[in-house]
Amino acid sequence: MQLRVKFAAAAAAVVAAAGVSAITVPAAAAPAGCSVQYKVVSEWQGGFQGDIAITSLGGSLTGWTLEFDFPSAAQGVSNGWNADWSQSGAHVTAKSLSWNGNVPSDGSVSIGFIGKWSGSNPVPGAFTVNGVTCTGASPSPSPSPSPSASPSASPSASPSPSPSPKQSPSPSPSPSPSPSPQPGGPAPQLHVSGNRLVTSAGKPYRLLGVNRSSGEFACIQGRGMWDGPADQASVDAMKPWNIHVVRVPLNEECWLGTADVPSGGTSGAAYQQAVKDYVKLLVTNGITPIVEMHWNYGQYTGAGAGCSDVAATCQKPMPDAKYAPTFWTQVANAFKGDNAVIFDLFNEPYPDAANNWSDATAAWTCLRDGGTCTGIGYQVAGMQDLVDAVRATGATNVIMTAGLTWTNDLSQWLKYKPQDPTGNLMASWHSYNFNGCVDTTCWNNTIGAVAAQVPVVAGEIGQNTCAHDYIDKVMNWADANGVGYLAWTWNAWGICDSSGNVLITDANGTPTSTFGEGFKAHLVTQNPYA
Secondary structure, three states: OOOEOOOOOOOOOOOOOOOOOOOOOOOOOOOOEEEEEEEEEEEEOOEEEEEEEEEEEOOOEEOOEEEEEOOOOOOEEEEEEOOEEEEEOOEEEEEOOOOOOEEOOOOEEEEEEEEEOEOEOOOOOOEEEOOEEOOOOOOOOOOOOOOOOOOOOOOOOOOOOOOOOOOOOOOOOOOOOOOOOEOOEOOOOEEEEOOEEEEOOOOEOOOEEEEOOOOOOOOOOOOEOOOOOOOHHHHHOOHHHOOOEEEEEEEHHHHHOOOOOOOOEOOHHHHHHHHHHHHHHHHHOOOEEEEEEEEOOOOOOOOOOOOOOOOOOOOOOOOEOOOHHHHHHHHHHHHOOOOOOEEEOOOOOOHHHHOOOOOHHHHHHHHHHEEOOOOOOOOEEOHHHHHHHHHOOOOOOOEEEOOEOOOOEOOOHHHHOOOOOOOOEEEEEEEEOOOOOOOHHHHHHHHHHHHOOOOEEEEEEEOOOOOOHHHHHHHHHHHHOOOEEEEOOOOEOEOOEOOEOOOEOOOOOOEOOOHHHHHHHHHOOOOOOO
């Protein structure tokens, strides 16, 4: 299931105060003069992205504090990057971070934020840096809002692009030389504390973002590596959406470089390097990457089968014992030591469908222990096998493990969860409107029970009705229960139809009408650190 769309996003720019002040103060405390350029990069109904360039004139800075007041009481900063942001009433303060406090004379530093507004979005009229007023030309008027299209959402479960759609309930580059960091620098180092994911400083962190499909299918279809750009510009397009997490689906056989990867498909060392480059790019930009095994080896033709191939060309019911432990050993070795990277062991298990829903205990046991599982013709690697493979490398990265029924059923996840000696285990849940667990009663009784004990993230959310009413319900419930969520999918595959959930129409990050618009409008209001 997938879509493709093309549509150019409008960007509006507003230049505000620039000039040199006549105030003289000690160089260590403040600049001799300063200029500030305030730009509205993009605007939608109720929200916008602002960029601010600060230039020190007549002296250098060894630390800076920018201050300004919004003209309207309804304006505010929701989230920001490259500075320590705070707001009291209409007054906004942005303080330098450890890595960008030194600004040479006539040098500049850029910071940015996601803002909110209602009624109108006027430009602030005055700015100070370390108490010095940055005077100059009057700001141009702010652009008129370009409201986001009406919310109506995109298609079905996680699609996997082009020829090979992602079936079942979710079908589910090199970086530029010097990418600019997202909020406050690189993505945070993470670990589990109780039922929360926290940073190395102990601050709670909720996984909020999107899936970026193609690493699972392009290579095995002989179509290279990524479907669309995987460069700095593509990451910059995510920032106006307030995206803090990107889940990157991978293909087991492409990573390992097996003979099943066709000519024209990126494989082995080249595939691994492309994944490492993209992961590094995300981390550098302050975005948490989740690397995930999506498609794998093993022939399966039973209930829910997406293909009859032995090769990793579709979603299989469980990981295979032949390659999966080796895959995770190598992935763990590639990223161990960087706990900004999260491991999602397997996309959407469905051993319960494979045994015709006849024995739930056997299905949960298969999920955890693997081996010979009813209805699956290959030897299975269970979640415990894969946790053991990761931990044997010495990697302490946070691990996500799924439930049954294409990751929608967490009813016995706590009973059958694998053992993790590091304690860095969290639950993965997928939620689409065509799944079985689709209302607050089910979420409270099952997902909520798990979330009370371990961190939970909805690694995929979506709906197949070209609306966003269902994901709105999921997100509102998740917000109230400390659960993270990632929408499927950040790929420019087309307009909304019934075949896939697509967030963007082009590489610039223009939201689809109306699934993408609805998700973006909600995401920009969220703070992952709240």
